[in-house]
Amino acid sequence: PAVTVEPSKPAPVVSTTPIQPRISLPVGKDHTEKIKGMRKAMVKTMTEANNIPTFGYDDEFDMSALVDLRSKVKAITDEKGVKFSYMPIIMKAVSMALTEFPMLNASVDKTCENITYKAVHNIGIAMDTQDGLIVPNVKNVQSLSIFELAAELNRLQSLGLAGKLGTSDLSGGTFSLSNIGAIGGTYARPVILPPEVSIGALGKIQALPRYDNHGNVIKKHIMCVSWSADHRVIEGAYMARFSNLLKSFLENPGLIMLYLR
Numbered sequence: 129p130a131v132t133v134e135p136s137k138p139a140p141v142v143s144t145t146p147i148q149p150r151i152s153l154p155v156g157k158d159h160t161e162k163i164k165g166m167r168k169a170m171v172k173t174m175t176e177a178n179n180i181p182t183f184g185y186d187d188e189f190d191m192s193a194l195v196d197l198r199s200k201v202k203a204i205t206d207e208k209g210v211k212f213s214y215m216p217i218i219m220k221a222v223s224m225a226l227t228e229f230p231m232l233n234a235s236v237d238k239t240c241e242n243i244t245y246k247a248v249h250n251i252g253i254a255m256d257t258q259d260g261l262i263v264p265n266v267k268n269v270q271s272l273s274i275f276e277l278a279a280e281l282n283r284l285q286s287l288g289l290a291g292k293l294g295t296s297d298l299s300g301g302t303f304s305l306s307n308i309g310a311i312g313g314t315y316a317r318p319v320i321l322p323p324e325v326s327i328g329a330l331g332k333i334q335a336l337p338r339y340d341n342h343g344n345v346i347k348k349h350i351m352c353v354s355w356s357a358d359h360r361v362i363e364g365a366y367m368a369r370f371s372n373l374l375k376s377f378l379e380n381p382g383l384i385m386l387y388l389r
């Protein structure tokens with residue numbers, strides 16, 4: 129794999145302080161300023177994305193087994209200095225599902241005449257930073273362990289918060305995820321990052337009442353997931369089947385173990 133992670137080396141501690149835009153406005157007076165830097169890049173990408181005929185597909189995933197699993201391994205990863213959120217497990221499961229649904233890990237050219245199925249899974253993670261939205265990607269997710277993914281995500285998050293992400297971390301993404309649930313909310317409408325063809329948004333994991341197989345109401349940890357895909361090349365049914373496979377991995381983490389290479 130292109131990414132090498134040293135598990136025994138503690139990753140830098142990541143601040144979880146909420147990020148607010150750094151603007152101080154004059155009181156009682158309008159203020160106009162140039163849109164520049166990362167926000168200027170966002171203007172270009174998002175305007176381009178708006179020309180793509182996009183469909184949305186949403187579902188809710190029962191994350192109860194994963195909440196339990198994470199609470200069991202977190203002490204081990206904490207000891208190794210790696211902050212372990214749900215993202216590394218979700219990324220690995222997404223990569224395993226992408227292997228079965230390669231059309232979602234693809235790019236199209238500007239005129240949408242050619243589609244390229246990507247050989248690697250470079251999963252972009254939308255990050256909320258002082259400078260605006262940035263989407264660094266973890267390279268070769270298909271060949272990294274879940275622990276290596278956690279360490280790599282810590283590295284990207286630290287660099288992102290410090291405004292120090294380089295071009296190599298920010299380019300070459302093949303599929304994207306936006307964990308808006310780290311801030312709050314349920315469903316979202318994520319916008320595709322061209323030339324990619326699909327993106328997923330993850331809502332906040334919430335403890336909610338749901339029925340079990342015997343009709344009893346029990347407490348479950350529910351995460352709403354919202355997908356957007358380029359409808360010129362992806363059919364809704366294809367996205368729904370991908371989402372179902374991912375759901376089965378996340379709801380039954382034992383399956384991840386079974387199919388992990």
Ligand code: CAO
Pocket residue numbers: 142144212213214215253254255256261281285306307308309310311330331332333334
């Ligand atoms: N539901 C419930 N809890 C969540 C969660 C979710 N969806 N996502 C994260 N958490 C929890 C984590 O498990 C962690 O809990 P502990 O403190 O108990 O360990 C805590 O919230 C902080 O997590 P984090 O945000 O530091 O780490 P992460 O790997 O889950 O997410 C990142 C990293 C970069 C995706 C996230 O910090 C972020 O910036 N999200 C915003 C993305 C965004 O702005 N999207 C919109 C793009 S379109 O404008």
